[in-house]
Amino acid sequence: MxxxxxxxxxxAPLRRLLSRKQVFRQNQxxxxxxxSTTLTLDDALVDQDPxxxxxxxxxxxxxxxxxxxxRLAVAKSFWRDAHSIEPFLLPFWQVHLLCDQKSSIQxxxxxxxxxxxxxxxxxxxxxxxxxxxxxxxxxxxxxxxWSIRLSTEKMSMLYKQSGGSLDxxxxxxxxxxxxxxxxxxxxxxxxxxxxHTAPKFAYGPPDLKGKEERIIxxxxxxxxxxxxxxxxYGIRVYAIPVYRLMYKVGLYRGTGVMDGQMxxxxxxxxxxxxxxxxxxxxxxxxxxxxxxxxxxxxAPDEISEPEIVNAAFxxxxxxxxxxxxxxxxxxxxxxxxxxxxEDERILPEFGPARDGNAQTLDEYNKAALKGLTLPPEPRxxxxxxxxxxxxxxxxxxxxKPKSAESSSINxxxxxxxxxxARQYGGNNTQRRRTLHYRDQAEIRLNNVRRxxxxxxxxxxxxxxxxxxxxPKGYYDVLGIRDPPKxxxxxxKREYIDALISSHRNDESFKAHPDxxxxxxxxxxxxxxxxxxxxxxxxRQYYAESRLGYRFNx
Numbered sequence: 139m140x141x142x143x144x145x146x147x148x149x150a151p152l153r154r155l156l157s158r159k160q161v162f163r164q165n166q167x168x169x170x171x172x173x174s175t176t177l178t179l180d181d182a183l184v185d186q187d188p189x190x191x192x193x194x195x196x197x198x199x200x201x202x203x204x205x206x207x208x209r210l211a212v213a214k215s216f217w218r219d220a221h222s223i224e225p226f227l228l229p230f231w232q233v234h235l236l237c238d239q240k241s242s243i244q245x246x247x248x249x250x251x252x253x254x255x256x257x258x259x260x261x262x263x264x265x266x267x268x269x270x271x272x273x274x275x276x277x278x279x280x281x282x283x284w285s286i287r288l289s290t291e292k293m294s295m296l297y298k299q300s301g302g303s304l305d306x307x308x309x310x311x312x313x314x315x316x317x318x319x320x321x322x323x324x325x326x327x328x329x330x331x332x333x334h335t336a337p338k339f340a341y342g343p344p345d346l347k348g349k350e351e352r353i354i355x356x357x358x359x360x361x362x363x364x365x366x367x368x369x370x371y372g373i374r375v376y377a378i379p380v381y382r383l384m385y386k387v388g389l390y391r392g393t394g395v396m397d398g399q400m401x402x403x404x405x406x407x408x409x410x411x412x413x414x415x416x417x418x419x420x421x422x423x424x425x426x427x428x429x430x431x432x433x434x435x436x437a438p439d440e441i442s443e444p445e446i447v448n449a450a451f452x453x454x455x456x457x458x459x460x461x462x463x464x465x466x467x468x469x470x471x472x473x474x475x476x477x478x479x480e481d482e483r484i485l486p487e488f489g490p491a492r493d494g495n496a497q498t499l500d501e502y503n504k505a506a507l508k509g510l511t512l513p514p515e516p517r518x519x520x521x522x523x524x525x526x527x528x529x530x531x532x533x534x535x536x537x538k539p540k541s542a543e544s545s546s547i548n549x550x551x552x553x554x555x556x557x558x559a560r561q562y563g564g565n566n567t568q569r570r571r572t573l574h575y576r577d578q579a580e581i582r583l584n585n586v587r588r589x590x591x592x593x594x595x596x597x598x599x600x601x602x603x604x605x606x607x608x609p610k611g612y613y614d615v616l617g618i619r620d621p622p623k624x625x626x627x628x629x630k631r632e633y634i635d636a637l638i639s640s641h642r643n644d645e646s647f648k649a650h651p652d653x654x655x656x657x658x659x660x661x662x663x664x665x666x667x668x669x670x671x672x673x674x675x676x677r678q679y680y681a682e683s684r685l686g687y688r689f690n691x
Contacts, residue, residue, distance in 0.1 A: 140647050148190070156446070161351065162165075163585075176261060176330065177330070177331040178329055178330060178331060178515070179227075179312040179313070179315070179316055179327065179329060179330075179331050179336060180311055180312060180313065180314075181226075182331035182338065183312050183331065183336060183338065183381065184310070184311060184312070186338055186339055187379065187479050188476070188479060189479060189483075189484075189518065189520065190310065190486075190616050191378075191379060191484055191485065191486040191489070191518060192310075192379045192380070192381065192486075193308035193309065193310065193316070193378075193380050193381075193486055193487045193488060194308065194309045194311065194312050194378070194380070194381045195308055195380055195381065195382045195383070195399050196306050196307075196308070196309065196314060196399065197315075197326060197383040197398030197399055198296075198306065198398075198400060199212070199342050199397075199398060199399060199400050199401055200212070200383070200398045201318070201319070201322070201327070204321055204322050204323045204324065205323055205324050206223070206324045209223060209385065209398075210222070210223050212396070212401065213385065213387045214398055216387075216394070216396065216403055217387065217389055217394055218477060219389050219390040219391060220388065220389055220394065221388050221389070221390065221597075222387070222388035223385045223386070223387050223388070224385065224386045224388075224413075224596075225315075225326055225327055225335065225383060225384075225385055225398075225428050226270055226277065226335050226336070226383075226384050226385070226386055227312065227315060227327055227335060227381050227382075227383055227384075227661070228271060228277050228280070228337070228381065228382055228384050229269070229270045229271065229337065229338065229339045229340075229379065229380075229381055230267045230268065230269055230270060230282070230379075230380050230381070230382055231267070231268055231270050231343050231344070231377045231378070231379060231468065232265070232266075232267045232284050232377065232378040232379075232380055233263040233265065233266050233267070233268060233343065233344060233375065233377055233464060234264070234265050234286050234375075234376040234377070234378070234489070234499065235263065235265070235346075235353070235373050235374070235375055235376075236261060236262075236263055236359070236373065236374040236376070236506060237261065237262045237263070237350075237353070237354050237370075237372075237373050238259075238261055238370075238371040238372050238373070238374075239259070239262070239354045239368050239369060239371055240257055240259040240260075240368070240369040241257070241260070241358075241364075241366050241367060241368050241369070241370065242254050242255055242256065242257045242258070242366070242367050243255040243257055243364050243366055244365045244366070244367055244662065245364045245372065246365070252505050254367075256609075258473065259371075260431060260507075260509065261431070261506035261507055261647060262357060262429060262431030262449055263285070263286070263429060263430055263431070263432065263503055263506075263507065264353070264428055264429040264449065265282075265283075265284045265285035265286055265428055265429070265557070266281055266282075266283065266284055266428055266460075266461070266464055267281060267282040267284040267380075267382075268280070268281045268344075268461075268464055268465060268468065270283070270339045270340055270341050270379075270468065270474075271337050271340055272337065272340040273415065273469060275340075275415075276339060276386070276410070276417070277384070277395070278414075278642070279412055279415075279417035279418050279465065280419055281393065281417060281461055281464075282397070282405070282406045283405060283424060283427040283428055283466075285427070285429075286496060286499055286500045286503055287429070287430075287500060287503070287504075289378075289487065289496050289500070290496055290497055290500040293307055293308070293487075293497075294490060295416070299475075300322065302680060302682055303682075304678065304681055307488050308486075308487045308488045310419070312327070312381065313329075315327035315383060316328060316329035316438075317446075319562055323559060324397070325381055336381075339379065339474050340473060340474065340627060341468045341471060341472075341473065341474055342468070342471050342474045342475070342478035342479075342481075343377030343468065343478075343481070343484060344375065344377075344463075344464050344465075344466075344467030344468040345377065345467050345468075345470070346373060346375055346464075347465045347470050348462065349467065350370055350372055350373040351370045352459075352463070353373060353463060353599065354368050354370040354373070355368050355370070355461060356451060356452060356456040356459060356460050357408075357431065357449045357450055357451060359450035359451075359452040368576070372513075374483070374661075375483060376483045376484075376485060376499055376516075377481075377483065377485075378485050378486065378496060379484065379486075380382075380394065380487055380488050381393055382398070382399060383397075383398035384397055384398065385395065385398060389409075390412070392409055392410065393410045394407070394408065394409050394410065395407065395408055395410060395595070395684065396633055397411070397446070404421060404422065405421070408421075414686075415504060417461055417462070417465055420454055420457060420458055420461075424438070424447045424451075424454070424457050425449065425450060425451035425452055425454065425456075425457055427448075427676070428449070428451070428457070428460075429448065429449030429451065430446050430447065430448060430449060430507060430560065431446070431447065431449050431507065438659050446507050447506070448515075454510070463510065480520055482494070482517035482518050482519070482520055483517060483518075484518060485498075485499055485516060485517075485518050485545065486518070493511070493518050493519060494516035494517045494518045494519075495516070495518075498516040499516045502515065502516050511603040531564035551579070556557050572620055592651070595627075595628055598626075599623060599626065599627055602623040602626060602665070602680075603623065604622065604623060605620045605621060605622060605623070606621045606622070606623060606625060606680055606683075607627070607680070607683040608621065608683075609683050610669075610679075611666075612665075612666035612669050612679065613663075613666075613670070613672050615645070615663055616641040616642060616645060616663070616666050616667065616670065617641050617644065617645050618638075618641060624675055626673070626680060628673065631673045634673070634676075635672065635673070637669065638670055639667075639671070642666075642667045644662065645663055646660070646663060649662075649663045
């Protein structure tokens with residue numbers, strides 16, 4: 139009895155010695171929000187877009203807060219009465235509007251005569267991130283000031299400060315939340331998809347047809363002695379789908395929202411203080427953060443380059459009208475459908491240079507604002523051969539009836555099959571053999587057709603050139619000349635791993651100081667092996683080789 143009692147007393151402190159990650163998962167399993175599905179975050183969130191443009195933002199500010207208590211301390215630095223936090227993964231449309239317009243400045247002289255300046259045609263931009271959650275969701279109506287310029291500057295800074303690593307740039311997988319870096323003890327999110335904490339995109343990007351003229355007119359200021367008259371030519375709407383890790387903060391008086399990427403009070407960290415079905419309370423000085431244009435009053439004969447300044451949007455009621463137009467343009471479209479993803483102006487925040495993305499959009503935007511010759515418009519190539527994933531989002535319960543054209547095709551195929559059966563029917567051995575050969579040929583043809591659709595792995599390998607680039611000379615140090623693209627194939631992982639290990643052992647005899655080498659050669663050999671020893675590291679080295687020039691030019 140005494141032994142069992144002593145074991146019970148020791149149980150509590152021993153439990154604290156368990157892995158904090160295990161304790162966190164035990165607590166998650168006891169959550170009041172039960173999981174009604176076995177889908178993972180990858181299956182549920184990545185597969186929404188059949189063209190894989192959705193990106194996931196790293197919670198940069200929380201990466202050195204390895205425990206939930208440390209993240210709560212961040213919330214307490216904003217609100218002293220914060221007592222709890224709950225992580226939520228929220229979908230956002232980072233909307234970018236490129237406005238084309240002509241304007242003239244008008245003012246009233248002291249003698250009462252209204253005078254007008256010269257007409258200028260120029261571009262301006264507007265950026266905003268709006269939450270694409272269901273309308274009855276607690277985060278409905280959240281918006282964050284965002285511009286394409288800030289997004290690309292942030293990625294360039296992260297890339298340079300990390301020494302050329304892609305680890306902190308927008309990820310293609312939400313596993314950065316469920317399986318973060320090894321130094322993170324408490325995961326940010328559970329790996330099983332929970333619609334309560336990680337909702338899908340409920341709406342497509344805003345449709346602003348019929349609202350372009352009014353949005354352009356909102357950019358003028360009514361608080362100066364000058365009045366700007368506009369002639370709108372149209373708006374190009376770009377949308378970038380991203381997920382952000384947001385924290386719902388429990389306060390003794392109300393509820394707060396805190397961003398996990400770079401929390402700033404009144405910017406992306408604020409209180410829930412708007413009515414249900416509306417949108418977030420207006421941010422002070424928001425008119426200085428959401429748009430840019432030329433300095434329109436620059437004289438035509440000046441040689442200096444026109445200055446890019448903040449858009450006006452004064453008084454603040456114009457900003458409120460702008461936000462309402464964006465949310466109404468999204469809500470009024472209804473629930474998202476597969477056809478809404480067939481939009482070439484939906485761009486990934488970070489991706490291959492050959493496709494449209496935030497970097498190419500930023501370059502295009504800067505050229506437009508400065509009045510330079512515009513490069514090709516950034517668009518994401520939509521391949522009509524691709525199909526949506528097999529999730530419930532793309533499998534409607536009431537599919538549309540087959541068209542008359544498809545039914546006629548099926549009828550003609552049935553008649554052809556009956557004709558062949560009559561032609562090759564009976565007991566004739568030659569006829570049965572011919573029919574058998576035709577059937578086998580049709581089977582082989584169908585196999586060829588199915589093989590034409592490449593798997594993601596095959597598609598990835600097919601885009602790689604015959605030989606891999608080696609900008610840092612890692613393969614060369616290991617004695618491998620012109621490494622083939624087979625080094626990146628998953629089915630040859632074990633063979634290539636063993637090959638690289640063998641090369642490392644052979645070269646170590648030459649590089650070691652005891653065998654005529656030097657400390658520098660041995661260090662370079664170890665560095666090369668550490669960067670190529672696994673398939674994941676080889677693919678990362680290849681990605682850096684392909685994308686590194688975009689941030690170092």
